[in-house]
Amino acid sequence: MMKKLLAIAVLILAQTITAQNYKFGKVSEEELLEKSHPDYPEASAAILYSKNQVSFDYQQGKGFVQNNEVHQRIKIYTKEGFDYATKIIGLYQGERSTYTEDIIGLKAYTYNLDGGKIIKDKLAKDGIFKEETNKYRRTTKFTMPNIKEGCVIEFEYTVQSQLLGIDDITFQQLIPIKRMEFKVKTPEYFKYSKLLNPRASFIPTIEETKESGRIIITSRASFTAGLSSQGGGRNKSSGGTIDYQADVLIGNMDNIPPLKAENYVDNLSNYQAKLIMELEEVAYPSEPIKYLSTSWEKVTKTIYDDTDFGDQLKKDNYYKDDLNALLSGVPETDLQQRAALIFNHVKSKVKWNEYFGYTAEQGVAKAYKQGSGNSGDINLMLTSMLRYAGLDANPVLVSTKSNGIPLIPTRSGFNYVISAIQLEDSVILLDATRKFTTANILPVSTLNWLGRLIKEDGSSGWVDLIPKMTSKESVSLNVKLNSDLTASGKVRHQYTNYQAKNIRNRFSNYNTDEIIKSLEKDKGEIEISDLELEHMYDIGEPINESYSYVLNDAMEDIGGNLYVTPLLFLASEENPFKQDTRSYPIDFVYPIEDKYMVNVMLPEGYAVESMPESVKYQFNGVDGEFTYLAKQNGNFLQFIVSLDLNKTLILPEEYEQFKEFYQLMIEKQTEQVVLKKI
Incomplete structure (x- = not known):
């Protein structure tokens, strides 16, 4: 029995010794030695500890003041994680100074390991920058000193405000969080609606409880903010105090997964685990209830x-x-x-x-x-x-x-x-x-x-707000194939609605040479000339874009046969949807209609050995349709390729079907015509 008790005591002692110390400044050698996150080795950084505590203190002459206390400890693994060494804090500034938010108690350090010794560098005043964003917003920005791969940064501060609105409490970031603690304590006079983001894949457990609060009155003249000495509080004592109840939300979480970056996401924060709180009413004793955001x-x-x-x-x-x-x-x-x-x-x-x-x-x-x-x-x-x-x-x-x-x-x-x-x-x-x-x-x-x-x-x-009008891109591609493996011809594009706006935004500040250079990018060994853009600034009209081209690597000669992709440089070669599953919807923003008409003139002395077959692929009925029509007329080949996406938001449960639809489309666009000598 004695041996068993001794073993338990040793185990408890070992756990106490190895337990993580999250007190500010107590960064350990083990944290600095860690080379990668144990569960997310690809992470460039990780939040080792995050504490967020919101409370309201009564101050004479001011009333209730909100204190939002923040403490974070972040491990930086790679250079890609250096961005996390810069913190930007948005602050409200009202027309009256009493409604302006301020930062108090800011302190921050960077920790590095040098020869087995922990070296810490303090954030200096010249590393803190303040700027006015607009009439009502300003920011405080600070960048930590001596940032290196493997370092740990730590900061804490309090945002103090007389505003009653509480910012969203976020439980997820783009990097993993090892430990998070939060507490929100609000006086009974303020009623908040509460909602955990239903779109999030990670839903934290939150405990709701009550705590007591006390207001100490130093003088009747300074007793303000809706509480009067006549109205009193719940248990007003003769000693100049008011006792009240506070609503409390508490959460303690370990190993929070990061948000997963995916292509075509409208806004990743829409799927972020977070607590949303909105002030619904203010109900001071002996005063009418002030209803705010109840509907x-x-x-x-x-x-x-x-x-x-x-x-x-x-x-x-x-x-x-x-x-x-x-x-x-x-x-x-x-x-x-x-x-x-x-x-x-x-x-x-x-x-x-x-x-x-x-x-x-x-x-x-x-x-x-x-x-x-x-x-x-x-x-x-x-x-x-x-x-x-x-x-x-x-x-x-x-x-x-x-x-x-x-x-x-x-x-x-x-x-x-x-x-x-x-x-x-x-x-x-x-x-x-x-x-x-x-x-x-x-x-x-x-x-x-x-x-x-x-x-x-x-x-x-x-x-x-979701667009109903289809935005179109119509393309005419004329291709003359030459025996030296080059292709030449003319391309004409017409863009409407959002597709036209995208082109205007892209090229509005470009000269002709810059537009040509942009068009040539990622199109192989191509030379573009004779560029024309019509209705670039006549926004009520579609944009017409045309140019001539010479493509030097248009075909491959394999064993005397020529292989060519009919869409040439206009074909999509890679499927952006590669992962097996999808966490968030795919957002195409607006309905799309793309249509390509391709006319190919065969090189002299060659005939068609084989060419792609005509097909039609559909996604979820009429939500998406891809059509590929191919036919030969003497020395000319004609291809009509079209994509219609009528549904702008593809849900995660539809992802597998859509991924297959998109992959079939990519494979069909890149199929080749085989030409043989005659």
Whole structure:
């Protein structure tokens, strides 16, 4: 028995000695010696420890102040992980200093092993940078010193704020997390809705409990923030204190898997394990309950009542004269013409400053005068002008792809605004921030599920942002095959809708030589000449692109036979969907219709030995279709190859079928014609 107890004691002692110490500064030699992550050897870095603690403290004269405490320890394995040595912290800055967020208690060190000794380098002040992002946002950025492969970095800080909104608690990153602890403690006066991201593959376990809190009152004059000395608290004592209950969320997690990067993902953070919290109501003792984000209607009403939103839609004095002159002679019944003139006027008059926002940053009048504004300034101005001209126009709140999808009623779930016009039975969506947007052709970043349309009477409803119009690429390829294994001819492309916008965005700042160089890239030994681009800046028209080419490595001579792929340099040679399973949907953004018409002239002295057969492949019925038609007419071969993708979002459970469909398409595009001498 004594031996057994001794063995248990030794085991406990060994576990105590080897247990990881996550106290700040207690980085171990074992952590520094680790060469790769034991479960994810491909990881460039790993979060060894992450602690996130949110709480509210009552301060005299200020009321409740939110403290968001962060502590992270990160192991960097390779040079690719050096990016994790830079931290960017976004902060809100209000017009009044009391609503500005600040960082306090920042300290950070880099740890390296040198000759068996742990060397630590402290983050210096010159490694910390602050900049203003826009009127309401600023960032603090710091880069850790003496970063090397194998080092460990560690930092902690607190973001202090009088804002009651709680940022999402994220449980997953692109790198694995060995240990994570979090705690959120909120006073009973603030009621939050809570949601674990249902799209995530990793769902953490969260414990809900209660704790006691106490407010100490030093003077009646400084007792503010909705709590009055008359109203008291739950157990107000005569000693100048108020006791209250706090709602507490706790989580302790080990070995959290990383997010898996995959091709064609709309926004990886949409599938990130995270806790989303939104303030629904504020209920101080002896005061009416203040309801906030309990429903989408309340959210949109709160936004519409904001002076930087609803009031901006009412202002028209700054543009009246210009608009009256612009619309002079255009019948009031010609709504489409009036809308087109206003849309182009705003785009040419006010340039986007590249800041997002659904509220006006400068105010519409100032933005119009200065010729620059954020997305709120520009598209609220556009909506106001459209209304002035007699159109049924309303703002649409949007969450860009980088901002995620708003899953619960929330103001912070939106970060952008566009304009919608109701014309008979159709809705036309407009965004005047970009040079090449047109009716229902929006920036790709805004095509994120649903937008919330707000009408003048305060009512609101959802608008589908997923494009319904097909974007087409039509190609005519003429090929003359030559006995010296070269090919020459002419190519003509026509692009519509989003495909046209992509070309305009890609080449708008290129000269002819730069466009040719871009077109020649990854096309083998090709020389392109006689380039023509039509309607590059006439955005109401499709783009027509044509050029001549000479391809030096067009064919292979194997045993006297010539082998050639009919689509030449236009064929897709590699399937981007290689993994066996898929965690997240494939997002093609918009419906696609690609069609290639290829005419091949055979070289003199050769005939067809074999050529690809005509086929048709389908994915999930009409969701996708690939057609390959081949026929011979004397010395000419004709191929018509088309791909129609009508479904823009391919779900993980459809992945295996879609991968097979795509692979068959790739293999068919790369099939060769075999020519023999005659």
